[in-house]
Amino acid sequence: MTAERTIRDRTAIVGVGATPYYKRGRSSPQTLDEMVGKAILAALDDAGLKPADVDGFAYFAGGFDTPMLTEMLGIPEIRFTATLTGTGGGSAGAVGLAAAAIVSGQADVVVVVGGNQMDALRFGAITASYPATPENAFFGATGLVGPGHMFALLARRHMALYGTTRDHFAEVALAIRENAVTNPRAVMHGRPLTREDYFAAPMIADPHCLYDFCLETDGAIAVIVTTAERARDLRQKPVSVLACAHGGARDWGRSIYWMNMPDAVFASSGHGIVAQRLYEQAGIGPQDVDGAQIYDHFSSQVILQLEDYGFCPRGEGGPFVGSGAIRRDGALPINTDGGQLSCGYVWGMTHVREAVEQLRGTAINQLPDPEVMLVTGGPSVLPVSGLLLRKS
Amino acid sequence: MDDRIAKAPPSGMALTANAWTAPFWDAAARHELLFPRCAECGRFRMPPTPFCPHCQAQGLDWVEPAGEAFLYSYTVVERAVIPGIEDSLPYVPAIVEFPAADGVRLITNIVGSPLGAIAVGTPVTLHWHDLPEGGALPVFSV
Numbered sequence: 231m232t233a234e235r236t237i238r239d240r241t242a243i244v245g246v247g248a249t250p251y252y253k254r255g256r257s258s259p260q261t262l263d264e265m266v267g268k269a270i271l272a273a274l275d276d277a278g279l280k281p282a283d284v285d286g287f288a289y290f291a292g293g294f295d296t297p298m299l300t301e302m303l304g305i306p307e308i309r310f311t312a313t314l315t316g317t318g319g320g321s322a323g324a325v326g327l328a329a330a331a332i333v334s335g336q337a338d339v340v341v342v343v344g345g346n347q348m349d350a351l352r353f354g355a356i357t358a359s360y361p362a363t364p365e366n367a368f369f370g371a372t373g374l375v376g377p378g379h380m381f382a383l384l385a386r387r388h389m390a391l392y393g394t395t396r397d398h399f400a401e402v403a404l405a406i407r408e409n410a411v412t413n414p415r416a417v418m419h420g421r422p423l424t425r426e427d428y429f430a431a432p433m434i435a436d437p438h439c440l441y442d443f444c445l446e447t448d449g450a451i452a453v454i455v456t457t458a459e460r461a462r463d464l465r466q467k468p469v470s471v472l473a474c475a476h477g478g479a480r481d482w483g484r485s486i487y488w489m490n491m492p493d494a495v496f497a498s499s500g501h502g503i504v505a506q507r508l509y510e511q512a513g514i515g516p517q518d519v520d521g522a523q524i525y526d527h528f529s530s531q532v533i534l535q536l537e538d539y540g541f542c543p544r545g546e547g548g549p550f551v552g553s554g555a556i557r558r559d560g561a562l563p564i565n566t567d568g569g570q571l572s573c574g575y576v577w578g579m580t581h582v583r584e585a586v587e588q589l590r591g592t593a594i595n596q597l598p599d600p601e602v603m604l605v606t607g608g609p610s611v612l613p614v615s616g617l618l619l620r621k622s
Numbered sequence: 623m624d625d626r627i628a629k630a631p632p633s634g635m636a637l638t639a640n641a642w643t644a645p646f647w648d649a650a651a652r653h654e655l656l657f658p659r660c661a662e663c664g665r666f667r668m669p670p671t672p673f674c675p676h677c678q679a680q681g682l683d684w685v686e687p688a689g690e691a692f693l694y695s696y697t698v699v700e701r702a703v704i705p706g707i708e709d710s711l712p713y714v715p716a717i718v719e720f721p722a723a724d725g726v727r728l729i730t731n732i733v734g735s736p737l738g739a740i741a742v743g744t745p746v747t748l749h750w751h752d753l754p755e756g757g758a759l760p761v762f763s764v
Contacts, residue, residue: 352703364640367647368669369729371759372715373631375703382697383717390695390742436698480675489717490668490727496695 242461242468245454247272251574257448269450278465286310286337288328290320310337319608321578323615326474328455344579345450380486382435385530388497392545402529410568418572444570451579473512476615499609501538516540520600523581623738628714632707656684668726689722
């Protein structure tokens with residue numbers, strides 16, 4: 231029976247907790263562990279659960295120190311602790327890792343947590359901080375210092391192949407900023423962005439200007455995942471984990487560190503094959519998605535993901551956003567909290583938080599009664615990930 | 623047209639090699655561009671790795687790619703993300719494709735060309751950028 235081999239609707243997100251989103255460096259003197267602890271405790275409180283109820287951790291992007299967290303928070307026993315490989319591409323997928331642990335009976339209450347504190351290390355230059363290796367010799371010596379440089383190469387290729395323009399990138403930045411302006415949690419709350427501002431901004435790595443880059447933020451966000459049955463008895467209206475997929479094709483692989491992806495895949499987000507599996511698992515298609523939280527480390531990559539998730543044909547992502555589709559009153563409202571471009575960058579976890587709040591009906595920029603929300607993690611090296619959540 | 627000239631990339635990154643990648647960098651130091659080609663199925667791959675992704679064989683021939691190379695994509699870096707590279711601005715990280723060598727691509731730089739002349743699809747010419755710490759990088763002009 232295939233039904234036995236799916237996580238569809240068998241788990242739910244029952245709690246969400248977060249620290250404020252701080253501009254880079256402004257979270258001190260808090261430590262990163264402390265912020266992670268605050269997010270977890272807030273998420274448990276939101277759910278009506280206690281640290282003693284937690285028995286699992288599911289992470290991504292290197293994860294956190296589980297023994298330290300159990301010691302610090304007084305969690306008596308851990309039965310599952312695991313991390314997806316890779317980087318921010320696993321943010322949406324970590325919820326699926328938690329669901330896998332729960333559906334397979336290994337744990338009952340699993341914490342998914344992400345956080346970052348950029349005191350010493352700016353993510354914008356993260357690649358330059360990696361030690362020299364035989365692998366990075368093939369790109370590091372060219373002065374590709376950060377992901378913004380590398381994704382600019384994909385964006386440029388997309389422009390050359392399909393006629394995508396900087397106007398399209400601007401529309402992504404402006405649409406998402408508009409959502410941040412009305413969100414008091416957002417770093418860019420109350421700070422509108424105009425087209426004139428966008429085109430007057432310094433060019434950092436052509437075609438990416440300042441406003442095509444996400445924010446650098448300190449903060450932590452945790453969500454609590456448990457069985458669908460237990461979720462019904464908890465404090466909040468549960469948000470069902472409809473489907474979750476992570477991975478990617480060999481043709482994507484190390485992507486920005488490889489740059490030998492076949493032409494059809496190069497100017498994409500690497501999500502295509504994952505998106506297909508996600509929809510199959512959920513038994514729905516892109517037309518059933520009411521809103522999306524798209525991993526927006528760079529505005530250009532939002533357009534490529536919209537294509538990979540089937541909201542428009544390949545190459546038409548530019549005109550699609552140009553039509554106003556991603557605005558709050560458009561066909562597919564995205565990044566309704568202001569995204570990583572204008573609200574806060576917490577390794578993709580802001581997107582999970584916002585999707586949950588939209589489906590609970592408690593979001594700050596609430597959409598009219600959404601049923602299904604998409605969350606993406608990545609583009610980055612494999613794995614990239616997608617998550618479909620639905621109102622219970 | 624933007625007639626600013628693309629500069630060489632900032633130096634400082636050590637070129638670390640292993641048994642599989644050393645032949646590439648050893649040849650580069652002699653100003654020779656050699657790509658690894660599977661000794662069994664004859665397909666090129668870049669960068670060099672211990673197995674052919676098509677037939678999983680390990681043997682390699684090191685071969686000079688035939689034919690023209692073309693600019694596949696590029697970015698113009700105009701701001702210093704890390705301090706100390708201001709004098710290198712603007713520089714142009716680029717991807718160059720070799721259609722006659724199974725379309726393998728090199729992550730490289732466009733150097734010495736006016737920014738306004740750089741465009742995707744343009745044929746490129748190989749040059750060598752000697753590093754102060756020894757070794758050389760293949761770079762290209764349009």
